[in-house]
Amino acid sequence: MADDPQSSDFAPEEDLTPEHSSDSLTNGTTKVAADRKVIAKFLISNAAAGSIIGKGGATISEFQEQSSARIQLSRNSEFFPGTADRVLSVSGPVNQVLTALHLIVGKVKSEEAVADSLLSRDGRSTQLRLLVPAALCGTLIGKAGATIKSFHEDSHAIIMVSPQDRQPAGVPDRIVKITGTSPPYIGCDSCLWCA
Numbered sequence: 001m002a003d004d005p006q007s008s009d010f011a012p013e014e015d016l017t018p019e020h021s022s023d024s025l026t027n028g029t030t031k032v033a034a035d036r037k038v039i040a041k042f043l044i045s046n047a048a049a050g051s052i053i054g055k056g057g058a059t060i061s062e063f064q065e066q067s068s069a070r071i072q073l074s075r076n077s078e079f080f081p082g083t084a085d086r087v088l089s090v091s092g093p094v095n096q097v098l099t100a101l102h103l104i105v106g107k108v109k110s111e112e113a114v115a116d117s118l119l120s121r122d123g124r125s126t127q128l129r130l131l132v133p134a135a136l137c138g139t140l141i142g143k144a145g146a147t148i149k150s151f152h153e154d155s156h157a158i159i160m161v162s163p164q165d166r167q168p169a170g171v172p173d174r175i176v177k178i179t180g181t182s183p184p185y186i187g188c189d190s191c192l193w194c195a
Contacts, residue, residue, distance in 0.1 A: 048108045069100035073089075074088075080173075129177050137174050
């Protein structure tokens with residue numbers, strides 16, 4: 001994937017719904033400029049990737065135009081190590097990234113053939129799998145799990161970080177699963193970190 005950074009520096013935030021248009025976003029202690037660029041990487045099935053691309057690239061082009069975010073997918077045969085999933089990268093200012101994510105999730109959930117790829121094991125909740133640089137997972141979890149617990153309380157999403165001992169050798173990212181019954185980008189906004 002072109003322009004795919006190996007790592008990013010991030011800071012947590014909340015209240016980043018696509019409709020939010022203020023100049024800065026805050027969660028009480030962290031203030032983040034809404035126009036500051038972020039890169040969010042997710043795992044998606046190959047079928048969902050096809051849905052996002054659309055015929056002749058029409059859907060992905062439309063989503064990029066509507067959100068003003070840059071949306072990229074790993075090649076058809078390039079999977080995240082240890083999975084059969086492709087990497088979806090969305091980059092731009094926070095609000096643009098969340099708008100793109102809203103469009104992507106809506107598209108995948110609207111197509112019966114690929115909608116199951118976003119369901120959690122219980123079959124009722126939506127699950128997104130975010131890739132986070134391993135070096136930042138300690139910040140995400142927080143001291144004694146305080147930060148991740150705060151994200152859970154704010155979003156009601158279940159946020160789970162893949163175990164470090166199951167990390168494939170040489171892979172700089174860990175998988176963070178965000179599961180919830182409300183739109184998954186609501187929990188995801190707590191896990192987006194600013195570059």
